[in-house]
Amino acid sequence: MALRTAGSVLVVFLWSVAVVLGQDGWSVTYTPQSICTLKGSTVELTCSYTYPRGTVTSTFWFTKNDAEGNPVSLSDDPDYKARVTYHKDNKNDCTLRITDLRESDAATYKFRFITDQTGGRFTGNPGVTLSVTDLQVQVTPYSVVSAWKTLTCATCVLTGDPTYIWYKNGQIVTDNTSPYSVYPDAADSYSCALKANEDLHSPAVCVQDQSCNRVTYIDKSICALKGSSVDISCTYSSYHPIKTTFWFRSDKSAPEDLTRDPEYAGRALDSLPSTLRITDLRESDSAEYKFRFNSQISGWGYSFPGTTLSVTGLQVKVTPAAEGQKTLTCSTTCTLTGNPTYIWYKNGQRLDEPTSQKYSVNSYYSDSYSCAVEGHEDHHSPAVC
Structure with a gap:
């Protein structure tokens, strides 16, 4: 295995003894069959396949079946579809990439392909077992x-x-x-x-x-809506009595108590020492925030990453779909924390459905659409035709 960094993402490439599973010219090769990697990182499950005749008409990876026992493609699974890609355009290469790994991604992954031949369906068993761990001492x-x-x-x-x-x-x-x-x-x-x-x-x-002496941040990253409020929290302890505590932005030349920063006047509240609340969020608030305490002996708060806050507005993006239809996406510059419910408006009137980030509509020239997030209806996107 080799490790390399793409931005701040750990990408795991794996080479191992191949295990070929198949019969009569049908085979799937996984290298290797078990992987342990980090939560928040990116992993590649290396795979290739062969078949004796015909043309491949469908390829996909899956971890589970639907109620009828049919495999559910990861590309159609809402838990995965925004985080998975695989090399289906390269002949016989079925390498799968999963980004932003979660502990819930721990599962056995299998590749399946279908050809235009009678009975030409094959699943590579037993697949690749993926374990996902958070670093913990x-x-x-x-x-x-x-x-x-x-x-x-x-x-x-x-x-x-x-x-x-x-x-x-x-x-x-x-x-x-x-x-x-x-x-x-x-x-x-x-x-x-x-x-x-x-x-x-x-x-x-x-x-x-x-x-x-320690500080532990509740969230490594938070994506919040422009105009809303956010709470950034930590837990901490000190072996010696604590004299002062405060939150600060790590990109400042020197740590400065946010409650005294003119840019945050009236917006940064430190009612509890371990929680920072910022109201009326602006895109300029996007930064890394850290907590510091000073004891009688020493201070703490510089060394480790804190909580990275990203602030985003909303924008409706329009893409062609089927003939006469468009797909609308309530677009953000980061993935909003907390799996929010989306609200859609047509010609200024709220629609009952859908509640997801994407919405398919018939394209009429007279209609305009906008979107918002439930609980933050005052911060909706601009309307688009």
């Missing part, structure tokens, strides 16, 4: 009589034996493979990441005492 005693601890970084063994980076109190201490042995102090917290992909680091954990 697990602590076990080094031995019964020793104060040393053994730290591991993931809940399954990541494919390809990657190099880990270990952090002590927010500072890099070593490049090492997992597990990692430490002799901790009560104030120490540890976390880990994959080399060259530090933005996917684990939360910091206390190794010796549960009141060590």
